[in-house]
Amino acid sequence: MSSALPVLPSRELVLDRYRPLRPLGSGASGSVWLARDEHTGLDVALKIVPREGKAAHRAEREAEAAARLRHERCLRSYGFGADSGHVYIAYEYVGGRTLRxxxxxxxxxxxxxxxxxxxxxxxxxxxxxxxIVHRDVKPSNVLLLDEEQVSIRVLDFGLARFDEAETLTAVGDVPGTLAYISPERLRGEEACPASDVWAVGILLWEALAGKHPFWGTPLQQMAAAIETGAPPLLPERPDLPKRLLVAIERALAPDPARRPSAAALAHELREAAAGRRRKQSRSRPKIRVEARESPFAAGLLARALPAGAAGLATLVGSSILPFFPAGWSLALG
Known part of the structure; x- marks a missing residue:
């Protein structure tokens, strides 16, 4: 994410409704501001994109996708508009940080x-x-609102593909982030729901192993490695339940027709997790009443960021894992 401060909108009220209060972050495509909705009194995250080039077209596409989505796991959009200089999208303002x-x-x-x-x-x-197919599912496009109980929002549908619409990209272009792009897309096929499922499979593999499945692969060889297929997670995590390993393997099937739907995979993952909890409950000694503190909870307060700043800045930029080889920032996005 760029360290340069975004330019304050020239008018006191944006679209005669939103009053910018302070910047939350900026990136190559624009900036995000904390703003007050003078009609409702609510604070919103206002995404501001210059009205020129592909960034503006993608902002319009993002706004169209957001307007169609009404689900607790998708960041809610309150409105969209444009003036002579900028495109604006108003989102719900929530605290948190990215899954990345x-x-x-x-x-x-x-x-x-x-x-x-x-x-x-x-x-x-x-x-x-x-x-709607997202086409750019990755950890930096997922916001964790509540880390203890786990509550997420999926962000940034700026590269989304609509069933009835042509894509923004020319023939040969593959929009998205290389490390999470599916094999069929690298072969020139259009993105489909199964392409998003692949990206979630990669994301989960990465979260469970602590490294990306193609970690260490030279950037020039990345596409060929992806087309060959993701390596199995078992050698990295032999302690994981077989049911969970199988679910991840199904998500990463090279043939998109063999991957489960998003809803089916969500069910499989929860069933695998529930089975592991039941097994642990049966094997736990009855005299033991305390649970081992997880490193996740232990570091939570120490690493907390200002509410809203970390995650909502992701609307225009993303952070990069520090342990990837040189050049991987291009692949991770």
């Missing part, structure tokens, strides 16, 4: 990682049911 940041800090235990993935899939299933 939680993974980077090593604070997402297995149970929370699986539940986060299931919730992402619920939001995507809602989008897929409305003819």
């Amino acid at each position: 940041e939680a993974i980077r800090a090593g604070e997402l235990n297995d149970a929370r990682a699986v539940e986060a993935a299931a919730q992402i899939l619920e939001g995507l299933a809602h989008a897929h049911g409305r003819g």
Whole structure:
């Protein structure tokens, strides 16, 4: 994310409704401001994109997708508009940080990682049911609102594909982030719901293993490695339940027709997690009453960021895992 401060909108009120209060973050495509909705009195996250080039077109696409989505796992949009200089999208303002940041800090235990993935899939299933494919699912586009109980929002539908619409990209372009793009898309096929499922499979593999499945692969060889298929998670995490490993393997099937739907995979992940909890409950000594504190909870307060700032800044930028080889920032996005 760029460190440069975004330019304050020239008018006191944006679209005669939103009063910018302070910047939350900025990136290559624009900026996000905390703003007050003078009609309702609510604080909103106002995304501001210059009205020129592909960024403006993608902002309009993002706004169209957001207007169709009404699900607790998708960041809610309150409105969209434009003037002669900028495009604006008003989102709900919520606190939290990105899944990328939680993974980077090593604070997402297995149970929370699986539940986060299931919730992402619920939001995507809602989008897929409305003819929308995200095309850029990755940890930096997922916001963790409540980390203890796990509550997420899926962000940034700026690269979304609509069933009835042509894509914004030219033939040969593959919009998205390389490390999470599915094999069929690299072969030139159009994104489909199964492409989003692949991305969630990669994301969950990464969260459970602590590294990306293609970690260490030279950037020039990344596309070929993805087309070959993701490596199995078993060698990295032989302690995980077989049912969970199978669910992740199904999500990462090279053939998109063999992947489960987003809703079906969410169900499989929760069933696998529930089975593990039942097994642990049966094997736990009855005299033991305390639970081992997870590193996720232990570091939570120490690493907390100002409410809303970390996650909502992701609307225009993303953070990068520090342990990836040189060049991987291009692949991770």
